[in-house]
Amino acid sequence: MRKLLLLLAAVAAVSVTTGESASAEGRKSLTQRWAHNFAMDRPWHGGYYNQTYGQPMAVVVPPTAHMRTNYSWGVGQNTMYPIHHQFGRSAPGTGAAAPGTFRPTPAWPSHTDQFGYYYIRAPW
Structure with a gap:
């Protein structure tokens, strides 16, 4: 038994x-x-452009990165989001859209998304 x-x-x-x-x-x-x-x-970028390039800037992270953190000036506004977008090897050329379609960084930014840097996973 x-x-x-x-x-x-x-x-x-x-x-x-x-x-x-x-x-x-x-x-x-x-x-x-x-x-x-x-x-x-959904688009890979937000509504703000990078001051240097005049377009949203893709920050390429390793393909194993799955989460991003957004910081905000204020009480309890820091957030974490998954990284969904991934560049393929045949990604289109320069620019995300026509110039003038994005907002500049405000004089007093209140969120890290307002700087125009957006995370994209690498294709490898």
């Missing part, structure tokens, strides 16, 4: 670990699909 219980416990442990790895793999593909759909519907 003791051997049977030990055998059942071993089988249950193996099935639980196998189920966790399969669901983790399923979540990964679901996350990738969600990021792809998000990136197809």
Whole structure:
């Protein structure tokens, strides 16, 4: 009886670990699909341009980076967001849009997005 219980416990442990790895793999593909759909519907940049270039600036981060932090001057306005957009190897040339479509950095910026730097994951 003791051997049977030990055998059942071993089988249950193996099935639980196998189920966790399969669901983790399923979540990964679901996350990738969600990021792809998000990136197809929304632009990679915000509404502000970089002062040096006159366009939003893409800051290329490693493909393993998944979260970005935005800091704001104020009480409880610091936020974390996932990085959805990823450049392909055939990314378009210079500029995100026609000049004049973005706002400049305010004289008194209140958020890090207002500086015109936006995180994009690398393709490798």
